[in-house]
Amino acid sequence: MTRRPFATIALALAALSGTGLAQASDDYIVLASTTSTEASGLFGAIIPRFTEATGIEVRVVAVGTGQAFEIARRGDADSLLVHDTAGEERFVEEGYGTERADVMVNDFVIIGPGGDPAGISEAETVAEAMRLIAEVEAPFASRGDDSGTHRAEQRLWETAGVEPGGSWYRELGSGMGPTLNTAAAMDAYVMSDRATWVAFENPQDLTLLFEGDEALFNQYGSLLIDPERHPHLKHDLAEQWHRWLLSEEGQQAIADFTVNGQPLFFPNAHSD
Known part of the structure; x- marks a missing residue:
């Protein structure tokens, strides 16, 4: 969407x-x-x-x-x-x-492919997780729609000292469900509210990789x-x-x- x-x-x-x-x-x-x-x-x-x-x-x-x-x-x-x-x-x-x-x-969570190419599951903070994604330029699907989730994501990139862009960063202009679908098709990282992730029925290889930081x-x-x-x-x-x-x-x-x-x-x- x-x-x-x-x-x-x-x-x-x-x-x-x-x-x-x-x-x-x-x-x-x-x-x-x-x-x-x-x-x-x-x-x-x-x-x-x-x-x-x-x-x-x-x-x-x-x-x-x-x-x-x-x-x-x-x-x-x-x-x-x-x-x-x-x-x-x-x-x-x-x-x-x-x-x-x-x-x-509730809280936000960082979802990604099961292989976790950026290694964010070992990160101690969400800012570190975002930096790891940017450093390896792993595909990241952003809602890009000025939603509350998108605004929160932009604050996290800023805290991480990252200005996302380039071919690895995809701004979709989509709601949360369609963004998760796109992330699943791309094997991309994505930030989601926990409620939509739990209710999501098409995860394919996506899995929850980072949670629990107060910033989420x-x-x-x-x-x-x-x-x-x-x-x-x-x-x-x-x-x-x-x-x-x-x-x-x-x-x-x-x-x-x-x-x-x-x-x-x-x-x-x-x-x-």
Whole structure:
């Protein structure tokens, strides 16, 4: 899946809203969120519990975090759930949001071919692992889509003192699942959120090679959009979703979600 242009995203939003215009009387919200929360199956597990409790439907537009921010800035989504804390805080500071809150956490992992040609499984830090990949110019598949995962990857290269480029570094403009598929076909290294990796069904020779560094911490946040900037949005319904995510019931729903018996997200709600 390549990066979706504005027209394609606009069509998706129109389809979600039925007419393309938000109807205040309709008991649903449009949520702009990340591909990892959708592809992992999390929303399929927790949204029905929210809907049962409140009667409010949640319609998800799953894109990279950067695109999710843009959708929310334009006023084309009622709520926002993403994983780029610095970007989220900037969203509030710039007056687009009134509140952000930590909701849940998981981590990023570095995946690669079983033979591990760069030897990253022996690295002590993720920065060292990234340097080893660059030193041998082992193929690396990057999402390249301004998603939360891509932004985190770029920070790791910077920490490692590497400016990636050249034929070994492939920026795909893809979501996490398609990027993993491409990495599997290329026998390439790739950074993934753990949830999408665990749910991934086409690993071929790929295996998890590096994990556990604190720099791979992956925080997800929920944001309320400023009603003065976008008064047409369903702020009352969106706030019910936001508060439910932070509630004991919402946090338990997140904790209950597993794939193959493995929890993929860990609740850690508290307001900033």
